[in-house]
Amino acid sequence: MKKLSELKVGESGTIVKVNGDRILRGxxxxxxxxxxxxxxxxxxxxxxxxxxxFLRGYRLTxxxxxxxxxxxxxxxxxxxxNCRECGKRIKAQS
Amino acid sequence: MIxxxxxxxxCGKTTLFNALTGSNQHVGNFPGVTVEQKVxxxxxxxxxxxxxxxxxxxxxxSLSPYTNEEIVSRDYILNQKPDGxxxxxxxxxxxxxxxxxxxxxxxxxxxVIALNMMDEVRDNGGNIDVEKISKLLGVPVVPISAAKExxxxxxxxxxxxxxxxxIKPQVVDFCKGGDNGGVHRALHAIMHxxxxxxxxxxxxxxxxxxxxxxxxxxMLKLLKLTTNEVETIEHTLLQLDKEVGMDSQAAIAxxxxxxxxxxxxxxxxxxxxxxxxxxxxAIDKVLTHKYFGIPLFFMIMGIVFYLSFDLIGGNLTxxxxxxxxxxxxxxxxxxxxxxxNPVVTNMICDGALSGIGSVLSFLPIIIVLFLFLSxxxxxxxxxxVAYVMDKALRKIGLSGKSFVPLLIGFGCSVPAVMSTRTxxxxxxxxxxxxxxxxxxxxxxxxxxxYISSIMFPGKAGLITLSLYILGMVLSVVMALFLKKFIFxxxxxxxxxxxxxxxxxxFKTTIMLLYDKAKDFLVRAFTVIFSASVIIWFLQSFDxxxxxxxxxxxxxxANVAKWISPVFIPLGFASWxxxxxxxxxxxxKEAVVSILDVLTAGTGINGLFxxxxxxxxxxxxSLYTPCVAAFAAIKNEFGSKKLGMAVALxxxxxxxxxxxxxxxxxxxxx
Numbered sequence: 189m190k191k192l193s194e195l196k197v198g199e200s201g202t203i204v205k206v207n208g209d210r211i212l213r214g215x216x217x218x219x220x221x222x223x224x225x226x227x228x229x230x231x232x233x234x235x236x237x238x239x240x241x242f243l244r245g246y247r248l249t250x251x252x253x254x255x256x257x258x259x260x261x262x263x264x265x266x267x268x269x270n271c272r273e274c275g276k277r278i279k280a281q282s
Numbered sequence: 283m284i285x286x287x288x289x290x291x292x293c294g295k296t297t298l299f300n301a302l303t304g305s306n307q308h309v310g311n312f313p314g315v316t317v318e319q320k321v322x323x324x325x326x327x328x329x330x331x332x333x334x335x336x337x338x339x340x341x342x343x344s345l346s347p348y349t350n351e352e353i354v355s356r357d358y359i360l361n362q363k364p365d366g367x368x369x370x371x372x373x374x375x376x377x378x379x380x381x382x383x384x385x386x387x388x389x390x391x392x393x394v395i396a397l398n399m400m401d402e403v404r405d406n407g408g409n410i411d412v413e414k415i416s417k418l419l420g421v422p423v424v425p426i427s428a429a430k431e432x433x434x435x436x437x438x439x440x441x442x443x444x445x446x447x448x449i450k451p452q453v454v455d456f457c458k459g460g461d462n463g464g465v466h467r468a469l470h471a472i473m474h475x476x477x478x479x480x481x482x483x484x485x486x487x488x489x490x491x492x493x494x495x496x497x498x499x500x501m502l503k504l505l506k507l508t509t510n511e512v513e514t515i516e517h518t519l520l521q522l523d524k525e526v527g528m529d530s531q532a533a534i535a536x537x538x539x540x541x542x543x544x545x546x547x548x549x550x551x552x553x554x555x556x557x558x559x560x561x562x563x564a565i566d567k568v569l570t571h572k573y574f575g576i577p578l579f580f581m582i583m584g585i586v587f588y589l590s591f592d593l594i595g596g597n598l599t600x601x602x603x604x605x606x607x608x609x610x611x612x613x614x615x616x617x618x619x620x621x622x623n624p625v626v627t628n629m630i631c632d633g634a635l636s637g638i639g640s641v642l643s644f645l646p647i648i649i650v651l652f653l654f655l656s657x658x659x660x661x662x663x664x665x666x667v668a669y670v671m672d673k674a675l676r677k678i679g680l681s682g683k684s685f686v687p688l689l690i691g692f693g694c695s696v697p698a699v700m701s702t703r704t705x706x707x708x709x710x711x712x713x714x715x716x717x718x719x720x721x722x723x724x725x726x727x728x729x730x731x732y733i734s735s736i737m738f739p740g741k742a743g744l745i746t747l748s749l750y751i752l753g754m755v756l757s758v759v760m761a762l763f764l765k766k767f768i769f770x771x772x773x774x775x776x777x778x779x780x781x782x783x784x785x786x787x788f789k790t791t792i793m794l795l796y797d798k799a800k801d802f803l804v805r806a807f808t809v810i811f812s813a814s815v816i817i818w819f820l821q822s823f824d825x826x827x828x829x830x831x832x833x834x835x836x837x838x839a840n841v842a843k844w845i846s847p848v849f850i851p852l853g854f855a856s857w858x859x860x861x862x863x864x865x866x867x868x869x870k871e872a873v874v875s876i877l878d879v880l881t882a883g884t885g886i887n888g889l890f891x892x893x894x895x896x897x898x899x900x901x902x903s904l905y906t907p908c909v910a911a912f913a914a915i916k917n918e919f920g921s922k923k924l925g926m927a928v929a930l931x932x933x934x935x936x937x938x939x940x941x942x943x944x945x946x947x948x949x950x951x
Contacts, residue, residue: 206532210497211348215777217535218344220378224536225529231566234575235673240372240780244377247562247780249669254775 192258193239193248200228201260206247208257213220220244283334283445285324286359288377288386289370291341291706292662294398296429298370300793301339303439303563309797311920318703324438334442343378345385345493347500349685349774350708359389360485366392366445370428373403374556374782380542387451390486392440393421400425400434408553409631413705415549420452425652428866429787432509441739446495448873456541465537471496471518479505490576490627495519495530513533556780563785574677575670583689590651590725591693598646606639625829628822629815635879637814640869641807644910645799651690652698652798653791658686659704665778673778679765681707681776684714688757691721695911699918700798713764715930717916719907720757722750725870729902732874737895743907746836747897749903754937756904802914809913817868833880838864852901853894863902892951897944904936936950 195201203225206216220243221227230238230247238251289295296702303322312319313513317446324334339358340351347353348909359367369386371379387393395416403410416423443449457466464928472491480487483505493501495513500510526533569578589595610631619625658664664686672682683705690698698718705711724732727746734745791951822829830836834857844858849855858880866873877886890898905913906929916925 205528209389210531212775213531213771214344214346214348215775217383217532218346219777219779220381220539221531222326222536222539225539229691230563231570232572233570233669233672234572237673238669238776240570244375246378249665249672249776249778249780251672251776254777260756 189259189267190258190262192229192241192251192260193255193263194261195262197212197232197239199262202226203258203260205259206257206260208254210255212254216250216254218256221248227260236266255270283332283366283442284335284362284364285336285360285366285368285441285445286355286364287336287338287368287370288339288355288359289342289374289384290372290383290779292779292855293341293370293372293375293379294428295338295341295370297787297790298396298398298426298434298437299430299787301338301428301434303478305793305796307793308802312358317350317708326438332442337362341757342382343779344382346496347498348750358737359386359391364391365766366394366446368394368396368441370396370398372556373397373399373425374406375540375563376410376550376554377539377546378790380545381538384456384538384541385489385492387419387454388456388486388489388492390450392445392449393451394437395419395423395442396428396433396437397423397425397509398428399934400426401430402556402558406556406558408556409551411549415545418454418545418549420454422449441693462540464522465495465533468518468522468530472515474478475514475518476507476512479507479924479947480513482506491701492534495522496534497531504591515538538612550934555781558784562662562780562782566780567772569663570666570670579670580665582658583686586654586658587693590647590654595647598650599643602646603639603643606635606642610635610639618832626821629818632813632822633818634811636808637811637818639645640814641910644694645802647694647736647801648697648802649795651693652701652795653897655686655690655701656791656794660784660790662783664704665780667719668778669780677759677774679769680710680713680761681773682708682851683778684710684717687714688717688721691718691723692851694725694766695719695721695907696802696914697798699911699914700802702918709769709771709773710728712919713761713769715759716764716931717761719932720753720760720904722753722903723870723911725908728868729873730899732877733890733895733899734888735877737890737892745899749899752939754902756935761770786939791795798802801917808914810909813909814868816867831862837866848937851944852897852937853944854890854898856889863905865908865910866902866908868909870902893944893947896947899934899944901940903932904939906930906936907932 189204190201199205200244203221204221206213207208207219208216225243227241227243229239233239238249239255240248241248287299299320301320302324304325307320310319310321310814311317320338321516322336322338326332337358339355342352342355345356346354347356363803367386367389371382371383383395397410397412400410412423412425421445422440424433424437426437455466457469471493473487476490477495478486480490485504490501490505518833520534522530528536541912569575574884611794614627614633616632617630667686668681671685675682678905687701691864692699695718698721699715700710704712705714731742732748732751734742817838820841821833821836823837824830824835825837825840827936833839839857839861842864843859846855846857849860858877860874861880862876864878883891906912912925912929915928916922919925919928
């Protein structure tokens with residue numbers, strides 16, 4: 189499992205869990221960064237932060253600091269089917 | 283009939299609002315907050331005389347209580363009880379847009395969805411089964427194109443019919459589908475528990491239950507639940523957490539998105555990657571490029587500045603000024619010929635009319651500048667600027683969205699303050715407004731040039747540059763101070779959508795310019811006008827209300843003499859400099875003209891030493907913003923008291939800095 193902030197530009201992952209305080213989490217969830225969502229890091233601002241994400245058919249920008257609250261499985265991850273956190277739908281996808 | 287217009291940012295809400303209401307709009311504030319509220323009357327070609335008002339709610343993504351905009355929208359619907367909700371959604375980005383729709387539908391208020399940008403979806407080979415989606419959501423859905431004004435009449439017919447007959451959304455159990463068994467049970471348990479309270483508070487129980495499950499504490503208070511009940515609910519939610527393996531806040535969001543995914547699967551023929559998206563990504567390859575992105579931004583702003591303050595705005599301003607001057611001259615000649623009392627003539631021409639003139643001369647710059655700003659905003663470029671510049675402003679507690687307003691401050695504080703309207707967080711907005719006066723505006727440049735060329739011959743450029751840098755450094759210090767002591771709360775997280783680039787709508791742009799011009803004239807007029815009459819009066823009369831021949835005898839000069847001792851520690855305590863400073867409140871350029879008049883013959887050499895000249899320059903560059911800027915600040919803060927507090931804080935800060943620098947310079951000179 190990785191943090192979303194650790195993905196490199198061009199990499200994508202599936203969200204497992206969203207941490208952080210209630211307000212931040214509320215914002216992230218509202219914008220569609222919910223568990224089991226596939227998200228791609230599509231670019232990075234010139235100064236290296238924030239990052240640009242592609243999810244649910246639109247583009248979203250997020251600071252690395254905030255992105256580090258999102259845990260993802262990156263593309264390398266292969267589901268074994270017995271991980272409690274990942275839920276049923278990831279299993280179905282993989 | 284009152285209708286609330288709700289929708290995400292960048293979904294064409296303003297365009298629809300303008301299409302529905304035309305020019306029948308007026309701007310106010312939502313009760314108790316400084317979030318702008320636009321109300322318009324629906325224009326109708328049919329000859330019914332129904333009075334339909336539309337309230338434009340702020341652009342929001344959810345009805346959570348985390349931002350001012352969300353709270354305002356939600357309070358408006360819950361407390362003001364509009365007759366219906368018109369929810370506009372962007373068909374090209376339907377998943378995320380429907381997230382708000384689901385919450386709105388739960389409110390139990392009659393509702394209609396306007397499915398905007400359907401033309402774009404079809405152009406890209408996609409389609410949406412409108413009838414089916416309407417059935418699945420339990421809400422009438424009307425496809426429209428706000429920009430082309432397609433489908434607006436149909437939309438009107440549908441919402442008038444729906445709202446007049448008070449047809450509420452059909453209750454759809456959003457939590458029923460998918461693998462949401464746990465959420466479903468928990469929500470229904472809570473709904474059951476709070477039913478009586480919800481009814482008493484006149485809030486839909488479904489909406490209340492989902493909000494409680496999301497951990498919304500304001501809802502617990504609103505329903506006046508007992509401790510016992512709260513505990514039971516908490517227990518239910520804990521069980522839910524365990525059952526679904528994520529916390530209830532995430533579980534609810536997940537439930538909504540699952541429902542939406544199912545709806546989308548059944549009704550939307552997904553478009554291939556849209557042209558608009560492809561174009562935007564291509565444009566962004568350049569405009570947010572690692573090396574070219576920032577230089578390009580400064581180049582664009584350079585061009586905007588050149589056009590606004592120089593080529594178009596500047597020249598229009600001079601033209602305007604000469605027209606106003608000759609008009610005043612004509613009126614003066616007329617009054618003299620009429621043998622009007624000379625004092626009255628002076629009051630009209632030098633006091634009132636020149637005050638109006640100074641207001642009007644701002645207007646061309648404001649209009650031209652806002653033309654460019656609105657093009658940047660509506661095209662989607664402003665979001666890129668925020669994205670590119672965010673890191674630079676984060677350390678001082680702001681986000682990239684504040685960059686452009688601060689930059690405009692170097693031109694003129696008035697439009698800079700007005701442009702903070704687009705900042706979504708109130709905290710960021712207030713903080714940005716307080717920092718704008720530190721950006722040395724163009725009106726201060728003549729002061730720097732005039733004094734430094736006389737007092738620091740050969741080094742005028744260097745001195746001027748030092749003042750610009752000093753302002754920026756001090757703004758950082760001020761920002762850190764504000765962050766630490768005044769705006770303590772955490773800033774709203776920077777979670778921002780990058781919308782596709784769009785060609786700005788002509789109508790929307792024109793309406794915005796009209797708004798800004800009106801806003802500026804109506805509100806600034808009163809303040810600036812009365813201030814210029816007062817200053818003129820103080821300049822022209824002595825304490826016995828006789829007209830003075832020599833300025834030194836005027837009330838203004840006497841007031842200046844009382845105030846002057848305050849400036850002794852700064853090294854300049856002549857009544858002449860103080861008079862100039864007081865007049866500078868009217869317009870910063872006045873500092874130069876007044877000093878020039880008062881030192882006629884002797885020159886300003888006699889007033890300053892090298893050290894005190896620098897301290898005077900520092901003080902002038904930092905002290906209270908001019909009256910036009912003050913009026914704008916007061917207006918944006920929504921409070922005269924806060925506006926005055928800012929001006930006072932600014933002046934005290936200026937005094938302290940000037941004092942320190944004066945002493946430092948003395949050590950070396």
